[in-house]
Amino acid sequence: SAKHMGRNTFSFFTESMSQDLNRRLKLEDSMRSALANQEFEVYFQPQYDLSSRFVVGAEALLRWYNAELGWVSPAEFIPLAEQTGYIIELGEFVLDQAMQQICELRDFHPQPYRIAVNLSPRQFKDPNLVNSISRMINKYQIDTQLLELEITEGVLLTGDALVKDALFEFHQLGVLVSMDDFGTGYSSLNYLRLYPFDVVKIDQSFIFDMHTSEQVRQLVHTIITMAHNLGIKVIAEGIETQLQLDVLAALGCDLGQGYFLGKPMAKIDFEAWLAQYAHQPLNIENKSLSIQ
Numbered sequence: 001s002a003k004h005m006g007r008n009t010f011s012f013f014t015e016s017m018s019q020d021l022n023r024r025l026k027l028e029d030s031m032r033s034a035l036a037n038q039e040f041e042v043y044f045q046p047q048y049d050l051s052s053r054f055v056v057g058a059e060a061l062l063r064w065y066n067a068e069l070g071w072v073s074p075a076e077f078i079p080l081a082e083q084t085g086y087i088i089e090l091g092e093f094v095l096d097q098a099m100q101q102i103c104e105l106r107d108f109h110p111q112p113y114r115i116a117v118n119l120s121p122r123q124f125k126d127p128n129l130v131n132s133i134s135r136m137i138n139k140y141q142i143d144t145q146l147l148e149l150e151i152t153e154g155v156l157l158t159g160d161a162l163v164k165d166a167l168f169e170f171h172q173l174g175v176l177v178s179m180d181d182f183g184t185g186y187s188s189l190n191y192l193r194l195y196p197f198d199v200v201k202i203d204q205s206f207i208f209d210m211h212t213s214e215q216v217r218q219l220v221h222t223i224i225t226m227a228h229n230l231g232i233k234v235i236a237e238g239i240e241t242q243l244q245l246d247v248l249a250a251l252g253c254d255l256g257q258g259y260f261l262g263k264p265m266a267k268i269d270f271e272a273w274l275a276q277y278a279h280q281p282l283n284i285e286n287k288s289l290s291i292q
C-alpha cells in the first residue's frame with residue numbers, strides 16, 4: 001500500500017541521513033586530534049611555465065590519513081573544517097609547511113620556486129590572517145613573490161570589507177593572489193577588475209572539455225586574452241594529456257598544472273621528483289588549433 005511504501009521511504013531516508021550524520025560526527029571528532037597526531041600532510045603538485053617549459057613552483061594540497069577512516073578527501077574534510085572553524089588552525093599548518101618548503105627549495109636550488117596555498121572563506125573571518133601570514137614571512141625570511149595565495153569566488157561572495165582589505169594588504173606585501181576555479185562562478189569577471197589579482201586559474205572542467213569542443217576552446221582563449229589585457233597571468237589546472245598541454249600552449253596560456261605534468265606528491269617525493277625534472281623541459285608540440 002501507499003502507506004506502507006511511504007513508511008519504507010521514510011525509514012530509508014532517515015537511515016541514510018543518520019549514516020551521513022554519523023560519518024560527519026566521526027570526522028569532526030577525529031579531526032580534533034588529527035593535527036596533534038600528525039595525520040595531516042602537505043603534498044606538492046608541480047606547476048610549469050609553458051613558455052620556458054620548466055617547472056617554476058607547486059601548489060600545496062592538504063592530505064589526511066587516519067588509521068580508522070583511511071584517506072579522507074579534502075573535498076570532504078575541508079568544508080567540515082570550514083564549518084567547525086578548525087580550518088584556522090589547519091590553514092596555519094599548511095601555510096607554515098608551505099613557507100618552510102619555499103626556504104628549503106631556496107637553499108637547495110639556484111633558481112627560485114613559488115608555492116601556492118589555498119585559503120578558505122572562513123580564514124578571512126580571522127582578523128589576524130594578514131598579521132599571521134606576514135609574521136610567518138618574517139620568521140622564514142622568504143621573498144614574498146614566492147608565496148601565492150589561491151582563493152575561490154566563494155571568498156569574495158561574502159562581500160566583506162575584511163576580505164577586500166586583506167587582499168590589498170597581501171598585494172602590498174608583494175604576495176601573489178590568484179583566483180582558483182575560474183569560470184565556475186557567477187561574477188568572477190567583475191572581481192578581476194575590483195581586486196588585485198595576479199593570476200587566474202582556469203578551472204579543470206574547461207580543460208577536460210577543450211579538445212572535444214571548439215566552443216570551450218574559444219572560451220579558454222577568451223579568458224586568456226582578457227586576463228592578459230588586465231595584466232593577469234593564466235594557469236590551467238587539470239592538464240591530463242599531451243593534447244591539452246599543446247592546445248593551451250598554443251592559446252598562450254602562461255602556466256600549467258595537472259597529472260600529465262606531475263601528481264601531488266609528499267614533500268620527500270616532490271624533492272626527489274624535482275631533483276630529476278628541474279632541468280628537463282616539457283615537451284610541447286606546436287599543434288595547429290583545428291584539432292577535433
Ligand code: C2E
Nearest residue numbers: 061062074075078094118119120238239240258259260264
Ligand atoms: P583546488 O585548489 O582547485 O585543487 C586542485 C585539485 O585538482 C586537487 O584536488 C588536485 O589534486 C586535483 N588535480 C590536480 N591535477 C589534476 C588532474 O590532472 N586531473 C584531475 N582530475 N584532478 C587534478 P585535491 O587535492 O583533492 O583538493 C580538492 C580541493 O580541496 C582543492 O581544489 C581545494 O579547494 C581544497 N584544498 C586542498 N588543500 C587545501 C588546503 O590546504 N586549504 C584549503 N583551504 N583548501 C584545500
Ligand code: MG
Nearest residue numbers: 059118150180
Ligand atoms: Mg587551488
Ligand code: MG
Nearest residue numbers: 180181201237
Ligand atoms: Mg582549482
Ligand code: MG
Nearest residue numbers: 180181203204
Ligand atoms: Mg577545485
